[in-house]
Amino acid sequence: MGDTVGMPGGRRVTASLDRPASDTIVVACPPHPQYGGTRSDSRLKAVSDALAPDIGCLRFDYGPWDEGRGERADAENALAWASERADAVGLFGYSFGAAVALCAAADRDAVTEPAVLSVLAPPARLTEHLDAVAALGAVDCPVQVVVGERDDTVDWEPVADRAADLGHAVERLPADHHFVGQADRVGETVGPFLRDHL
Template sequence: MAPVGIPGGRSVTGTLDRGDADAVVVACPPHPQYGGSRSDRRLRAVSDAVAPDIGCLRFDYGPWDEGRGERVDAENALRWANERYEAVGLFGYSFGAAVALCAAAELGPAAGPAALSVLAPPARETDDLDAVGALDELDCPVQVVVGERDDTVDWLPVAERATALGHAVERLPADHHFLGQADRVGEVVGPFLCERL
């Protein structure tokens, strides 16, 4: 693991697992105001699941900016990764799922990810993070993973739109936090990303 500073004008630090790989997954953490960070166990499970062939950049957002700055942080992390790796995937959990969807949509096919997986995505986190609308702008394979007992976020509109667009939707018997199921998250997300990077 190596610490990484993400350029872009905001104070964004990441941890790069297996930086010598040819491909990397950029992992967006959950809501920073509720303790979300790059050390989140679901992000670590995905990092472990894509090992040893694919690296993982887990990062912390810069100062709280109601979704706008956090989306920019993810865009900057994607740009950083695209400059260094042959293939770049993107993963986000909860708030980070909305951030990931919107960042990928904003960057488009030129600088966006080769594949995107999101876990427990809220339909609309803030005015700047419309996950459902972002799905319509994506031009890469997308996987949406939800917990069927998740009553923390409104994930159903995202799952329904993803299904209508022909994306992969996985439903797990879990709540929003996937308590005791981090390894299962890795088992579902890891192969999806590995096969496309």
């Protein structure tokens, strides 16, 4: 585990920064906190490992549950924190975190826009504050959408279809929503895309 750091923004958000000496950082958004999603998620760790040894990874825990609003603000604050310390910042999210990442990347009022975005198993829409399909049209950086073809947990097809329509990279893996036993494959798919655009 990397260095533990606190995030700005007035919410109780703690993060781990892997490879803190790096001048390039990827912010990683975990899955749904009400279902056990934390910065220690195996898919987030696999992406962090794939970025080693030269790209840092900021994996954070969301603050108190706020139906998507606060969690999105947590991601935006993490992006701002990383941008103050790095020359280039990317963004990654898994499941709930994928919707959070997409909406944070699309926010025109946010302090920082990522240089690249990759999302894994993104739900189409979770709350009025987390509409991943709508957000895609407002994202200006290169985007990769990675889905499990056997995923019946979230409605990912509208996100993948919209991403393809916009010319973004869409990767389909033979997996379910949890990518059981495939964390390394997640890292091998996401890591190079992030690295190539940072």
